[in-house]
Amino acid sequence: MGKYAFLVNSPLGNPGPVANNLEYARDLDEAGHDVVVFFDGQGTQWIPEAEDNPEGVVHDYYMEARERGLIDGACGYCAAFFEIDDDIEAAGVALDGGSEPGVEGPGDHHGPDVAALVGQGYELINVG
Structure with missing residues (x-):
């Protein structure tokens, strides 16, 4: 079986790629593949949008x-930049990367570690 990591970077206002790829992730999971979904960049904004908008296209997926x-997590650096890190944590989604200890602001840690994902055998699928 394959291993697939979906990296959602699609901005708000463009729900098609997000909904479609969440559906593809589900289909691969149903077929027995190892699947993770990670929200990065502008894509981090989809987490609070999907959580708070049950009428939205992306919500059910x-x-x-x-x-x-x-859902494996979201980039903490990007979530802090968009000031939604608290919303994402409240939704129970793990933040990967983010502020460095003792540094105000988002710091310079960006997640996920794509090299580690590839090293673990995942094929990266960028959604943007």
Whole structure:
């Protein structure tokens, strides 16, 4: 079976790629593949949007991915930049990267570690 890491970078206002790829992640998971979904860049904004907007296009796909345990996290650096890190943590989604200890602001740690994902055998699928 394959290993796939979806990296969601798509901005708000463009729900098609996000919804489609969350559906693809579900389909791969159903087929027995190892699948993780990570929200990065502008894509981090989809987490509070999907959580708070049950009428939105992405909501049902996102919630199903969460229920399946496919949501692996979000970039803490990017979430801090968009000032949504508290919202993402409140949703129960792990933040990867972010502020350095003792440094005000988002710091310079960016997540996920794509080299580590590839080293673990994941094929990266960038959604943007």
